[in-house]
Amino acid sequence: MSDTILEIKDLHVLFPVHKKWLPAVDGVNLKIEKGEITGVVGESGSGKSVMSQTILRLRDHDTNVRYEGEILFEGEDLLKQPLNKIRDIRGDRISVIFQDPLTSLSPVHTVGSQLSEVLTLHKGLNKEQAKEKAIEMLKLTGIPNPENCFKQYPYELSGGMQQRVMIAMALSCEPKLLIADEPTTALDVTIQEQILQLIRELNEKLGMSVLFITHDMGAVANLCHNVKVMYLGQVVEEASTEELFQNPLHPYTQGLLSCIPHLGVKKGEPLPVIEGSVPPLSKVPVGCHFCTRCKMADQHCMEHEPPACEVAPGHVVKCWKYAESGKQEV
Numbered sequence: 001m002s003d004t005i006l007e008i009k010d011l012h013v014l015f016p017v018h019k020k021w022l023p024a025v026d027g028v029n030l031k032i033e034k035g036e037i038t039g040v041v042g043e044s045g046s047g048k049s050v051m052s053q054t055i056l057r058l059r060d061h062d063t064n065v066r067y068e069g070e071i072l073f074e075g076e077d078l079l080k081q082p083l084n085k086i087r088d089i090r091g092d093r094i095s096v097i098f099q100d101p102l103t104s105l106s107p108v109h110t111v112g113s114q115l116s117e118v119l120t121l122h123k124g125l126n127k128e129q130a131k132e133k134a135i136e137m138l139k140l141t142g143i144p145n146p147e148n149c150f151k152q153y154p155y156e157l158s159g160g161m162q163q164r165v166m167i168a169m170a171l172s173c174e175p176k177l178l179i180a181d182e183p184t185t186a187l188d189v190t191i192q193e194q195i196l197q198l199i200r201e202l203n204e205k206l207g208m209s210v211l212f213i214t215h216d217m218g219a220v221a222n223l224c225h226n227v228k229v230m231y232l233g234q235v236v237e238e239a240s241t242e243e244l245f246q247n248p249l250h251p252y253t254q255g256l257l258s259c260i261p262h263l264g265v266k267k268g269e270p271l272p273v274i275e276g277s278v279p280p281l282s283k284v285p286v287g288c289h290f291c292t293r294c295k296m297a298d299q300h301c302m303e304h305e306p307p308a309c310e311v312a313p314g315h316v317v318k319c320w321k322y323a324e325s326g327k328q329e330v
């Protein structure tokens with residue numbers, strides 16, 4: 001048996017913009033091993049959500065979307081499965097947590113009945129066992145009065161509480177893979193830490209793999225084994241978390257990291273920013289996607305797309321600066 005749980009191969013996700021098919025995800029390769037936590041970072045509009053939602057075909061409802069490539073989950077290509085098969089996988093072998101909890105919770109059922117259903121259906125528990133486990137999960141996500149919450153409807157709860165219920169639901173079926181897209185952004189810092197701790201525990205105890213999408217580099221440093229940096233639909237750098245923080249190579253990664261106060265900025269100095277903003281899909285540059293904002297870009301960068309090169313074991317960079325030094329292309 002292979003140790004790879006998810007392998008995305010040359011994934012393109014295209015939407016029609018001004019009568020042309022344009023890629024929001026543009027040739028992404030990504031592999032997650034069993035028990036591995038992979039972080040995905042990048043500014044708004046870099047394709048993190050489109051990429052992660054495509055794994056469970058959550059963009060199929062867009063009237064126009066086109067996929068190319070493969071998404072192999074335990075060896076099966078999810079892009080080729082019928083949607084009813086994908087629904088069976090969702091909430092059982094793969095769970096998702098998104099920023100907006102109401103997309104995952106039913107407004108007409110109590111929190112308890114929704115959580116119990118997951119547990120009876122996927123874990124084979126009886127009613128009593130399911131109730132006990134549901135209350136335990138609610139407690140683990142930091143809900144102060146879980147017995148009471150069990151009886152409530154989602155609309156009776158605050159946004160932060162709804163978020164925690166959704167997290168409890170996603171984790172209670174003990175998935176093999178958790179996809180978490182900015183799962184804690186709406187929560188206050190102490191609760192955020194509690195949720196990250198819960199994810200870490202399930203990873204260590206059950207070997208749950210995680211695809212963790214975030215803007216929070218601190219959370220990446222605390223939780224993830226390795227990191228992919230995305231820019232305009234592409235992975236521009238990937239490495240182990242330690243390597244990426246110690247030796248960021250892509251000018252974009254360097255820019256992202258220098259925006260964190262304690263890394264590379266002296267006290268009292270203003271935070272640097274990456275100049276300019278992420279262009280819309282219709283304005284993606286021809287050559288290196290980052291060239292319009294890169295201080296090091298030259299004519300060659302503007303005209304030709306750089307290859308992804310492995311500069312050290314597991315450390316891959318998509319930038320001409322490293323390609324030219326004759327490093328191995330992947």
Ligand SMILES: Nc1ncnc2c1ncn2[C@@H]1O[C@H](COP(=O)(O)OP(=O)(O)OP(=O)(O)O)[C@@H](O)[C@H]1O
Pocket residue numbers: 015016017024042043044045046047048049050051062280281
């Ligand atoms: N249905 C659609 N039609 C056209 N373009 C789309 C569609 N859905 C998403 N996009 C575009 O795809 C790009 C990637 O969006 P995505 O939501 O994946 O970014 P993101 O990295 O998750 O950003 P954020 O950090 O803000 O969540 C954006 O340019 C977005 O406008």
Ligand SMILES: [Mg+2]
Pocket residue numbers: 048049050181
């Ligand atoms: Mg997003």
